[in-house]
Amino acid sequence: MTVVPALRIATNDDVAVVTQTVAAGDAVLGVAVLDPIPSGHKLALRDLAAGEPVRKYGQVIGQASRFIPAGAHVHSHNLMVGGRPHTPSPSRPVGLVAPVARPCPGKATFEGYRRADGQVGTRNVIGIIASVNCAATAVRRIARKFERDLPGSIDAVAPFTHSSGCGMAKSGDGFEVLERTLAGYARHPNFGGVLMLGLGCEVAQIDELLDRHGLSAGPRLRRLTIQDAGGTAAAIDQGTAIVQELIEEAAADRRQTRPVSDLVLGLQCGGSDSWSGVTANPALGVATDLLIAAGGSAYLSETPEIYGAEHLLMARAADPTVIRALQDRIAWWESYAARNGASLDNNPSPGNKAGGLTTIFEKSLGAIAKAGSSPLADVLLYGEPRRAHGLSFMDSPGYDPCSATGQIASGANVLAFTTGRGSVFGSQPAPCLKLASNAALARGMADDIDIDCSPILDGMSLEDVGALIYQRILSTASGEPTRSEIIGVGDFEFVPWQLGAWM
Known part of the structure; x- marks a missing residue:
């Protein structure tokens, strides 16, 4: 009998x-293995009756769909969603869970760009x-003219196109989400200058959008429509001239030392x-806890990927209104999934399951670990501006590019993205650090990975x-390029959440 670690x-x-593939007959933690089990998958440590809750992380990850004997492989064939825990009532006083005290290592400053409105950017x-989508080709043609020979203080000229902006009602969730997203990007501090380009007759009118969201056109925020310019070719020429003016204006911008309180970290995971x-x-x-302890802020998102673990976030809520707001978002998603003939347990992807994850509860319990132990200060709608320092939850789908787009629209000026299977996500204008969960991924996709977290399995402490991650966040915010920036990933990852009817 071979003794295998787990x-x-x-x-x-x-x-x-199990930390490596095991065979029937091996012994793991004193249990005889009954089935071959791939590395990263689950082994039953005791007999589990049909319908009995099954625990991992000390929490319920589902129910046994049939009798599971000790030593069996626990996965989709014998584990199903069920046994969801009760969540706190917003009518009761909240017993706030104290964050884990962590001394802040090293410096608590970074080098950033202070903008006229007081926000601070990590890129220029x-x-x-x-x-509107009608302007997409013109936007990309203009950006293409600035792919080379930029001044050293300008990080990029980046196009942001999407498939919406017209054929929709001028009110309701779909329109409001699109406007919040576009306005959030227009005011983002990682931009040294912005040109908003439209067709002219679309539902999402630029002037109305700017006015509704308290934005004013000026030297750093310019607007243009193809119809007013005299057509596509004329708009490309005029847009090119405007971008050149924006470059000349922003080229004088310089980094200055700023406190960590100016950082807003977007927390993402994909290909888990x-x-x-x-x-x-x-x-x-x-x-994340270190960043917040130093005065910074962070966003946890992907509402379908906290499902089954939301009780742990609610236990950290700053007040009952935060619990109620999070419960409202969970209820909305349950209804949304149901009326589209889906279940929130449809979220784990084939790659997630091949990597050992089974139910959405299990995936969610691992996903919320990104948010550390700090109090939950607020719950935001998709792309809604931040109202409080510290940890906020921003409602979004679990689809990574869409969720990250919302976080950037809400003001995240740097992202950290964990992956186990090998996501290749990158973003503009916020730099994105990629963190690998295992050594094989870190080796196999080295050009995409910034930090290998697998030494934890060899004894390095969390x-x-x-x-190390915290210090890397600060150096990235100060201008150190991420792997995705080095290889040029991020121009096509602008994916606003599309809701509502198209007509």
């Missing part, structure tokens, strides 16, 4: 995660934003595997890896 995360867990990008919730996500959670 990880039992919490003392009351019913399953362990010129943005060309389409108000079973190690994501053990290494990369909790290590990023340590870094605190030490989290401190």
Whole structure:
């Protein structure tokens, strides 16, 4: 019999995660293995009756769909969603869970661009934003003219196009989400200048959008429509001249030392595997706590990927209104999924399941670890501007590019993105650090990965890896390029959430 290591995360867990592929007859934590189990998958540590809750992370990840004997492989064939815990009532006083005290390592400043409105950017990008899909080609043609020979203080000229902006009602969720997103990008501090380009007759009118969101056109925020310009070719020529003026204006911008309180970190995960919730996500959670302790802010998002773990966030809510707001978003998503003939347990992807994750509860419990232990200060709608320092939850789909787009629209000026299977996401204008959950991924996709969190499995502490991530966040905010920036990923990852009827 071969003795193979495995990880039992919490003392009351019913399953362990095997750290390498095991065969029938191997012994794991004193249990005889009954089935071949791939690395990263779950092993039953005791007999589990049909319908019995199954625990990992010390929390329920589902119910046994049939009898599971000790030593069996626990996965989609015998584990289903069920046993969802009760959530706190907003009518009761909130017993706030105290954050884990973590001493802040090293400096608590970074080098950023202070903008006229007081916001601080981590990049100096010129943005060309389409108000409607009809302007997409013109936007990209203008940006293409500035792919080379930019002044050293200008990081990029980036196009932002989408498939909406017309054929929709001029009110309601779909229109409001699009406007919040476009306005959030127009005011984003990582832009040294912005040109908003429309067709002219679309539903999403630029002047109305700016007025509704308290924005004014000026030297750093310019607007143009193709119809007013005299057609596509004329708009490209005029837009090119405007962008050149924006470059000349922003080229004088210089970084200055700023406190960490000016940083807003977007927390993302994609292509998760079973190690994501053990290494990369909790290590990023340590870094998030350090950032917030130093005065910074962070956004957790992807509402379908906190489902089944939201009770842990609610236990950290700053007041009952935050609990109620989060419950409202969960209820909206349950209704949204149901009326579209889906279930929130449809969220785990084939890649997630191949990597050892089974139910949405299991995925969610690992995903919320990115948010550390700090109090939950607020709940925001998609793309809604931040109202409080500290940790906020921003409602969004679990689709990574769409969720990240909303976080940037809400003001995130740097992102940290964990992955276990190998996501290749990058973003403009906010730099995105990629964190690998396992060594094989870090080696196999080295050009996409900034930090390898797998040493945690070899004995390195979460605190030490989290401190490294925190310092890397500061150096990235100060201008150090991420892997996705080096290879040029991010121009096509602008994906506003599309809601409502198209007509």
